[in-house]
Amino acid sequence: MAEPIRVGIIGLGWVATHRHVPAIRRSGRFELIGVADRNPALARHWGERLGVRHCTASAIDQVEWLDDVDALDVATSPMSHHGLIFGALQCGKHVITEKPFAMSRQEGQLLEAAARESGLTLNVVHNFQFAPATLRLLRDLESGRIGPVRSIVATQWGNPSRRLPSWYQQLPGGLFYDESPHLLYLMRRLAGGELRLQAVDACASTTDNVTPSSLDVAYRVTLPHGDIPVTMSCRFESPLSEWHIAVLGDRGAGLLDVFRNIYIHLPNDGAHGAAQVVRTSLAATWSHWVQHLTNGPAHFSGRLLYGNERVFRDFGDAIRSSEPSPHTSASDARGVLEMQWDILDTIHRRDR
Numbered sequence: 001m002a003e004p005i006r007v008g009i010i011g012l013g014w015v016a017t018h019r020h021v022p023a024i025r026r027s028g029r030f031e032l033i034g035v036a037d038r039n040p041a042l043a044r045h046w047g048e049r050l051g052v053r054h055c056t057a058s059a060i061d062q063v064e065w066l067d068d069v070d071a072l073d074v075a076t077s078p079m080s081h082h083g084l085i086f087g088a089l090q091c092g093k094h095v096i097t098e099k100p101f102a103m104s105r106q107e108g109q110l111l112e113a114a115a116r117e118s119g120l121t122l123n124v125v126h127n128f129q130f131a132p133a134t135l136r137l138l139r140d141l142e143s144g145r146i147g148p149v150r151s152i153v154a155t156q157w158g159n160p161s162r163r164l165p166s167w168y169q170q171l172p173g174g175l176f177y178d179e180s181p182h183l184l185y186l187m188r189r190l191a192g193g194e195l196r197l198q199a200v201d202a203c204a205s206t207t208d209n210v211t212p213s214s215l216d217v218a219y220r221v222t223l224p225h226g227d228i229p230v231t232m233s234c235r236f237e238s239p240l241s242e243w244h245i246a247v248l249g250d251r252g253a254g255l256l257d258v259f260r261n262i263y264i265h266l267p268n269d270g271a272h273g274a275a276q277v278v279r280t281s282l283a284a285t286w287s288h289w290v291q292h293l294t295n296g297p298a299h300f301s302g303r304l305l306y307g308n309e310r311v312f313r314d315f316g317d318a319i320r321s322s323e324p325s326p327h328t329s330a331s332d333a334r335g336v337l338e339m340q341w342d343i344l345d346t347i348h349r350r351d352r
Contacts (some may be wrong), residue, residue, distance in 0.1 A: 004031040005094075005316055008054070008069040010084055011076035012037040012046050013165070015098060020073055020125075021050065023308035029316030034065045038076075066091055068085055071121075071319065074098065077167040078178065082107040085122065089114045094121040096315045099181040100340065101333045103172075108337040116330040121318045123311070123325050124333035126185045130307030133263035133291075137247065137254045140265055141190065147251030147268075149223060152230040154183045154245045154271070157238035160209070173344055174211030175236055183232055183243065184339045187219070189327060190247055191230050195219040195339070200346040206237060210330070217343055255284075261304060264290040304311045 007030045009016055024030045037043040047055030054065035071094035074084045078100050086093045095115075102108040106155045115122035128134060140146050158175060171177040188195060198218040205213050214237075219230040241257035255264040260309030264287045269276040297305040314325040324331065 005029055005319055006031050006033045006069045007071045007073060008032070008034040008036065008063070008065065008276060009073045009075060010036045010041050010063070011074065011080075011098075012039075013075060014163070016073070016075035017046060018302060019127075019305055019308045020075055020312070022302065023305050023312040024073070026309045027312045027316055029320075030071075033069050033330060034063070048112055048148055055068060065291060066093070070094060071096065071315075077165065078103060078168060079167065082111060083086050085111055086114055089120055092118070092120070094315075094319050096121075096123045096125065096312070097333075098105055098125050099333070100177060101330075102337055105338060105341050106319070108334040112334045115330045119322070121315065121322075121325075122330040122333075123315045123318065123328045124330070124336075125308065125311050126328050126332065126336070127307040127311045128179065128182050128258055128303075129186055129189045129327055130310035131258075132254055132307075133203065133259050133261045134256075134307070136263040137190070137245075140254050141192075141247065142249055145251060145265065146247055146249035146254050148225045149191075149247055149249045150230060151228055151248045152187060153241070153244065153248070154187055154230075154232040155235040156183060156232070156244075157240050157242045158234070158236045159238055159241045160207070160236070162241050169210050171210075173340075173347075174209060175339060176211055176215060176234065177344075180232075180234070180343075181336050183234075183245070184185075184336050185327070185332070186245055186256075186258075187230055187232065188339075189218075190245065191221040191223075193221040193223060195221050196348070197339075197342050200220050200343050200350075202347050209236075211236045212347075215343070244301075257288075260292060261295045261299075261306060264288060 004015040025030055032052050034052050035043055035046050043055040054062055072088045074097040081097055082102055085097055087094050102111055166211055168175050168178050190323055198220055201216045202212045203214045215234040220227045221272050245256040247254040252265055252267040262263055264282055264284055266280055269280050311328055320323040
C-alpha cells in the first residue's frame with residue numbers, strides 16, 4: 001500500500017466540511033493533516049471535531065504546518081483562489097480547488113501555466129459529472145441506448161431564498177459566475193465535442209441584484225451525424241431551485257435531475273398515442289420515486305456526495321502518476337472558465 005498523501009484544507013465553509021472532508025476520508029488516498037480558515041474560531045472548532053494535528057488562519061504565509069502536507073484543498077471564496085493556489089504551487093504543493101478556480105481569463109492562464117511548469121497537479125472540483133445519475137446517463141450515451149443525439153438542453157432555476165454564499169454579490173455576474181461551471185462542464189462532457197457559442201441573451205435582475213434574472217445561452221457542437229444545438233437556460237429569480245439536463249436522441253431521452261441525483265431514460269414514444277403516453281408516464285414516475293427513495297436516506301445522512309469521492313480519488317491518482325486527471329485537470333478548469341467569460345463578454349458588448 002502506498003503511503004497516504006498528506007493534505008490540508010483551507011476554507012471551512014459548508015462545501016468543505018460536508019462534501020470535501022467525507023470525500024477525502026472515503027478515498028483511501030489521503031491523510032487529513034490540518035485545516036485553516038480566516039475565522040480562527042471556526043478553524044479550531046473543525047480542527048478539534050476532525051481530530052487533525054493543525055489548525056490556523058488562512059493566508060498561505062500564516063500556515064505554519066505547510067511543510068507537513070503534500071497537497072492543499074482550497075475551498076475559500078473564489079476571490080481568494082488565485083493567491084492561495086499560486087502560493088501553494090510556489091511552495092511545491094499539489095492543489096485541488098473549488099470552482100470557479102479563477103476570477104479572470106488571465107488568472108486562469110497563469111495558474112494553469114504555474115502548475116504545468118512546476119510539474120505539480122492542479123485539479124478542480126467539477127463533481128456532478130461523476131455523480132451516480134450522471135454516470136448512468138453517460139453509459140446510455142456510450143451504449144447507443146439514446147441513439148444519435150439531436151439536442152442537449154440544460155435548465156437551471158434558482159430560488160433567491162435558498163442558502164447562498166455571503167460573497168456572491170462580489171462576483172462578475174453574481175451567482176451565474178459561482179454556479180455556471182456545473183452546467184457548463186456537464187454540457188461539455190455530454191456533448192463530447194467542442195461547444196461553439198452562437199448567442200447569449202440576458203435580462204437584468206428585477207431586484208437590483210448583480211445576478212441577472214435570466215440568462216439563455218446557445219451553442220452548437222459537431223457530431224458525426226451533423227451539428228446539433230446545446231442550450232443553457234437559467235432563471236435566477238424563481239420560486240424553486242432545480243437543475244436539469246435533457247439529452248434527446250432518436251431512440252429516447254436521457255433526463256438528469258442534478259440535485260436529486262436521479263436519472264430517467266424514456267424511450268421514443270413514436271406516434272404519441274394513448275398507450276405510448278401512459279408508458280412514458282409510468283416509466284417516468286416509477287423511476288423517479290424508486291430513485292428518490294434510494295437517494296433520500298443517503299442525502300439526509302450525508303452519504304450522498306454527488307461525485308466528490310471520485311474527484312478526490314482522481315486527484316490522488318494524478319499526484320501519484322503525474323498524469324492529468326480526466327475532466328478535472330487545470331486545462332479542463334480553464335476551458336470552463338473561458339466559456340464563462342465568453343458569455344460575460346458577450347453580455348458586456350451588447351450592453352455598451
